[in-house]
Amino acid sequence: MATPMTQRPHDLVVWGATGVVGKLICEHLARSYTGKLRWAMAGRSQERLAAVRQEMSKTNPACKDVPILCGDVGDQASVDAVVKVSRVVLSTTGPYALMGTPVVDACVRMRTHYCDLTGELPWVRKMHRRYHEEATRSQVKIVNSCGFDSVPSDIGTLLIADYMIKHLGKPLASVELLNGQAYGFVSKGTLSSIYGAVINVPKEEKAANNDPYCLNPPNSKRGPDKPDGFWISYSKAAQAWTAPFIMGPYNTRVVRRTNALLGNFYGDGFRYSERQRVPGPIVGALVSSLFIIFGLLALFPPLKPVWKNLLPRLGGKPTEDTMKNGFWKMQLIGQSAPDSSGKATTVVAQLSDKRDAGYNSTARMILETGLCLLEDDKLKQAGLATGGCLTPASSCGLMLADRLNHADFTFKISTVDGKPI
Ligand SMILES: NC(=O)c1ccc[n+]([C@@H]2O[C@H](COP(=O)([O-])OP(=O)(O)OC[C@H]3O[C@@H](n4cnc5c(N)ncnc54)[C@H](OP(=O)(O)O)[C@@H]3O)[C@@H](O)[C@H]2O)c1
Known part of the structure; x- marks a missing residue:
């Protein structure tokens, strides 16, 4: 029998606190939340x-009392013992296809909310098949992909x-994400x-x-998106050349x-794509060719x-330079369906952070999702799902955007039809 959430001794447990991302999460906690959580x-x-813990105590002396819990993913009983004393577990022990399942399994049985950093499609699908229904019934939130991915x-x-829909009252037709400039390493874990x-x-x-709809729940509506393109293309909306984004x-x-979990809030005909912005067609062709090769x-x-x-050898660790100078920028361009005069409205959002995407920014994103x-x-009051295998947006809604903006990220609508708002 799971202990009710309110009676558990820990609000949040960082599972994998000795790893690169795990340690960074602890650092954010040490700086901003120790004593409050x-x-x-x-x-x-x-x-x-x-x-x-000793290292964290240098950042904040109060960390000397942070509890330590031991468990190995090869020993399910030890994982259960950690999971059942927390309200939320942040799991950073990847690759998840090798090490992730015992933690998800324990969270579903112990009714503990869960966040991770996976980008592993086959494993995520397996988790959905195995746990979505039970997690929905038990009102446990299993939220994958809470980092830069x-x-x-x-x-x-x-x-x-x-x-577009609530503020401007217009139907959304498409969103295109353009990954922009960034500085930092891809982690070994990610590779x-x-x-x-x-x-x-x-x-x-x-x-x-x-x-393209392989993560949708069974029997949910599909949309018009086709499999991803692997060659260069010109984005009229962004007036820029683009290549595939990894x-x-x-x-x-x-x-x-x-979209499916939100009851097709974005629309039945909603189209979504992600591309890498490139300086011109030659660089674009080069990037696309590398992708294809x-x-x-x-x-x-x-x-x-x-x-x-x-x-794994190609990945890097955070360095003093990337910790100091890392950043990433993205632009999302949304277009409405054309009105009766044939005119579509364009809404642009700018997203950025002054931390490197793969490590520091990712650590803060999963932490804010867990919080x-x-x-x-x-x-619940915001009408979001109370349980299931969810996504960051279907579990946390715009409350997560607010939290991220308070944690020094920029997640903002910048222009409507080219006019700043
Ligand atoms: N873009 C993104 O969203 C993003 C960005 C970065 C990372 N990630 C993902 O996050 C994950 C972690 O990355 P990372 O670079 O932090 O990896 P890492 O440094 O290798 O850390 C892995 C952690 O897992 C722990 N671990 C390994 N085997 C274990 C076991 N049998 N039982 C319990 N714990 C075990 C390790 O503990 P020990 O210290 O004891 O070995 C360590 O704490 C990866 O899967 C990566 O793909 C995603």
Whole structure:
């Protein structure tokens, strides 16, 4: 029998606190929330966790009392023991296809809300199939992809939809996300996850991976989107050349699931795409070619062991330079359906952060998502889902955009038909 949420000793547990992202989450907690929130660190090594706590105590001396909880994903009983004493678990032990399931399983059984940083399509689909119904019934929120993948895509689209539909009273036809400039490393963990999501995909999952609506709940409405394009294109709305964006094939499916979970709030004919902004067609053709070459090599089975070793080595760790100078910028362009005179309205949102996307920004995004889930009553009042395998936008709505804006991100509507608002 699960202990009622209100009687649990910890509001939030960072599972994987000794990892690169886990430590950064602890740092944000140490700086901004220690003393205001009952939080704990979890992982498999008491000694390594104690070292992290010692480090955090330098940032905030009150951290010396932060509880340490030990559990190993290879031992389900130890995972259960950690999960049942928390209201929300932030899981950073990836690759999730290898290490994520015991934590989700425990959260569903113990009725503990859950957030992670996965971008692994086959694993996420497996979690939906296995746990969506039970989590819905038990009112547990299992929220995948709460980092750079896929918070900006998902919350940015909700911002535009809300403005277009509720504020301007117009039907939304499409949103196009353009990833802009960024500075920072892709993490080793992320590259290991790409191996699991793109290269080491079980045979029976390959066809589903290509379906643009493969994350939608069964029997939900589909829309007009086609499989992702892998060549350059010119965006009329942005007046810019674009190439494929590496996380587009994942994030687009998350946004479409959100639309389905929100009862098709964005519209039945809603179209969504994600692209990388490039300086011109030549650079665009180069980026697209690299994408296609990687795709072909990734599908060539004899190269599987090479990728398995190579990909994690290509990742970097946060450095003093990326911690100081890291940033990312994105633009989302929403268009309404044309009115009776044939004119469409364009709403643009600017999203950015002055932290590197892969580590520092991601750590803050998952933390703010977890903190948002603690506000169960407010989320319910806002009409959001009380349980299920959810997305950042379908679980937290625009409350997450507000939290992110308070945490130094920019998630704002900037122009309507070219006029600043
Ligand atoms: N864009 C995004 O949304 C984004 C960005 C960054 C990362 N990520 C994802 O986040 C995940 C974490 O990335 P990272 O760079 O922080 O990875 P990492 O540094 O390798 O950290 C992994 C964590 O998992 C723990 N762990 C490993 N095996 C375990 C076990 N058997 N039982 C319990 N804990 C175990 C590790 O503990 P030990 O210290 O004991 O080994 C460590 O705390 C990855 O899956 C990555 O893809 C996503």
